[in-house]
Amino acid sequence: MRKITIIDSHTGGEPTRIIVAGGPDLGTGLIARRRDKFQREFDQFRSAVTNEPRGSDVIVGALLVEPEDKTCVTGVIFFNNVGYLGMCGHGTIGLMVTLAHLGRIQPGAHRLETPVGIVTATLHAHGEVSVANVTSWRARQAVSVEVPGIGPVTGDVAWGGNWFFLIENHPLEIKLTNVDALTDFCWRVRQSVNSQGYPEVDHVELFGPPSTPGAHSKNFVQCPGKAYDRSPCGTGTSAKLACLAAEGKLCEGETWIQESILGSHFRAAFKWQDQSAGKITPVITGTAFVNAEATHLLNEADPFCWGIRG
Numbered sequence: 001m002r003k004i005t006i007i008d009s010h011t012g013g014e015p016t017r018i019i020v021a022g023g024p025d026l027g028t029g030l031i032a033r034r035r036d037k038f039q040r041e042f043d044q045f046r047s048a049v050t051n052e053p054r055g056s057d058v059i060v061g062a063l064l065v066e067p068e069d070k071t072c073v074t075g076v077i078f079f080n081n082v083g084y085l086g087m088c089g090h091g092t093i094g095l096m097v098t099l100a101h102l103g104r105i106q107p108g109a110h111r112l113e114t115p116v117g118i119v120t121a122t123l124h125a126h127g128e129v130s131v132a133n134v135t136s137w138r139a140r141q142a143v144s145v146e147v148p149g150i151g152p153v154t155g156d157v158a159w160g161g162n163w164f165f166l167i168e169n170h171p172l173e174i175k176l177t178n179v180d181a182l183t184d185f186c187w188r189v190r191q192s193v194n195s196q197g198y199p200e201v202d203h204v205e206l207f208g209p210p211s212t213p214g215a216h217s218k219n220f221v222q223c224p225g226k227a228y229d230r231s232p233c234g235t236g237t238s239a240k241l242a243c244l245a246a247e248g249k250l251c252e253g254e255t256w257i258q259e260s261i262l263g264s265h266f267r268a269a270f271k272w273q274d275q276s277a278g279k280i281t282p283v284i285t286g287t288a289f290v291n292a293e294a295t296h297l298l299n300e301a302d303p304f305c306w307g308i309r310g
Contacts, residue, residue: 001297001298001299002022002297002298003021003022003295003296003297003298004019004021004022004023004045004048004049004295004296004298005019005020005021005022005293005294005295005296006018006019006020006049006292006293006294006295006296007020007098007101007102007290007292007293007294008290008291008292008293008294009094009097009098009288009289009290009291010094010230010288010289010291011090011091011093011094011231011286011287011288012090012230012231012232012260012262012264012265012266012286012287012288013230013231013260013262013264014058014060014090014229014230014231014233014260015058015059015060015094015230016059016060016061016062016088016090016091016094016095016098016288017049017050017055017059017060017061017062018061018062018064018094018095018098019045019049019061019062019063019064020064020098020102022296023045023063023064024038024041024042024045024063026038026042026063026065028066028068029068030068031065031067031068031075031076031077031113031114031115032115032116034065034075034077035077035084035115038063038077038079038084039083039084044306044307045063045306046061046079046083046084047306047307047309048296048298048305048306048307049061049079049296049307050079050080050081050307051081051307051308051309052304052307052308053304053307053308054296054307055081055307056081057081057225057226057227058081058227058228058230059080059081060078060079060080060085060088060090060091061078061079061080062076062077062078062079062088062091062094062095063076063077063079064076065077067112067113068113069111069113069118071111072110072111072112072113072118073099073104073105073110073111073112074095074099074104074112074113075112075113075114076091076092076095076112076113076114077114077115078091078114080223080224080225080227081225081227082224082225083224083225084115085161085162085224086114086115086116086134086161086162086235087114087115087116087117087119087133087134087160087161087162087234087235088161088162088234088235089131089133089160089161089233089234089235089236089237089238089266089284089286090229090231090233090234090286090288091234092112092119092121092129092131092234093121093129093131093234093284093286093287093288094288095112095121096110096121096123096129096288097123097127097129097287097288097289097290098288098290100123101290105123106123107123107124107125108122108123109121109122110122110123114134114161116134116161117134117135119131119132119133119134120132127287128285128286128287129285129286129287129288130283130284130285131234131283131284131285132281132282132283133160133161133234133235133238133281133282133283133284134160134161134238135273135279135280135281136158136159136160136161136238136239136241136242136270136279136280136281136282137158137159137242137246137277137278137279137280138156138157138158138239138242138243138246138278139157139158139159140156140157140198141156141243141246142154142155142156143155143156143157143165143193143197143198145189145192145193145196146192146196147188147189147192148188148192149188150185150188150189153167153170153189153192154167154169155167155168155189155193156243157193157198157201158239158240158242158243159239159242160234160235160236160237160238160239160240160241160242160282161234161235161238162202162203162235162236162239163198163200163201163202163203164201164203164204164205164235164236164239165189165190165193165198165201165203165204165205166205166207166236166239166240166243167189167204167205167206167207168207170185170206172185172206172208173208174206174207174208174218174219174220174261175261176261176262179228179261182206182220182222182228182261183222183226183228185206186204186206186220186222187204187222187226189204190202190204190222202223202224203221203222203223203224203233203235203236204221204222205219205220205221205222205233205236205239205240206219206220206221207219207240208220210257210259211259211263212259212263212265214257215257215258215259215265216256216257216258217240217256217258217259218258218259218260218261219232219233219236219237219240219258219259219260219261220261221233221236228261229260230260230261230262230264231260231262231264231266231286232258232259232260232264232265232266232286233258233260234266234284234286237256237258237266237268237282237284238268238282238284240256240258240268241256241268241269241270241280241282242270242278242279242280242282244256245270245272245278245280246278250270252269252270252271252272253269253270253271254269255267255268255269256268256269264286265286266284266285266286267284267285267286268282268283268284268285269282269283270282270283271283
C-alpha cells in the first residue's frame with residue numbers, strides 16, 4: 001500500500017492540495033519537461049489526488065519538486081481534475097502558507113520555479129502573501145464569437161499564467177445562486193472560443209459589479225475542468241490587469257481589488273515590463289489558511305485507487 005502525504009489549504013475559499021511526500025520521482029531538468037513526464041507517465045497520481053473518492057472537481061493539486069534553479073526554494077507543478085496548469089495564483093499563495101506551516105520558509109521573498117517560469121512570492125509577517133506573477137499580456141482585444149443558443153459574445157484573450165477569455169458584457173448576475181447558469185454560459189463560450197480560432201484558451205472569466213465596498217469588480221472564473229474558482233483567481237486577475245493596463249484604465253502601481261463570487265478578495269497591482277508590447281508583471285496579494293494534514297493510502301486492490309475519471 002503506497003502512501004501520499006498531503007497538506008490542504010484554501011485561498012479565498014479555493015482549495016489547494018500540496019503533495020509533500022510520496023509523489024512520483026520525475027528526475028531533474030526543466031520543470032516544464034518534468035510536468036510533461038508527470039502527465040505522460042504518472043497521470044494516475046494526479047487523478048488519485050484530485051478526483052473522487054479522495055478529491056473533488058474543485059481541488060487544485062501541487063507536486064513539490066527539486067528546482068533546477070537553486071536560487072528557488074522549491075519547484076512546483078500545479079494540476080487539477082482534468083490536467084495540468086501552467087501557473088496558479090491562489091495555489092502559490094496556498095503553497096507559501098503551507099511551506100511556512102512546515103517550517104521551510106520564514107517571512108520574506110522567495111523564488112518558486114513553475115513550468116511557465118520563475119515567480120517571486122513574498123510571505124508577509126502578518127500572514128498575507130504577495131505573488132509577483134509571470135509576464136502577462138493581452139493577446140487580442142474585442143474578439144467576437146458566435147455561441148450556439150446564446151448568440152454573439154465579445155471578450156479579450158489574455159495570458160496571466162494560463163489563457164483566458166475575459167468578458168465584461170454579458171446578461172448574467174454574478175452570485176452563488178446563479179452558478180448553474182454561469183457555468184453553462186461559460187462552458188458554451190469556451191467551446192466556441194476554442195473552435196473559432198483560440199484552442200489554447202482554457203479559462204473563461206466573467207465580470208460584474210462588486211458586492212463589497214472598496215472592491216472594483218466581481219468575477220466568475222470557469223476552470224478547465226468546468227468547476228468555478230472560489231477565489232478571485234490569481235492568473236485571471238493577472239490577465240485582467242493586463243487588459244486594464246493595455247487600455248490605460250489602470251496605472252502602474254495603482255491597486256485593483258478583485259472580488260470573487262464568494263466575496264473574498266485579492267489586492268493587485270502591476271509594473272510595466274515592456275509598455276510598448278503591453279507586457280506587465282502583476283503582483284497579487286491574498287491570504288490562505290492551512291486546514292488539513294493527511295496521508296492518502298493507495299491500495300491497488302481498490303477499483304477506484306487512482307480516482308474516478310470523467
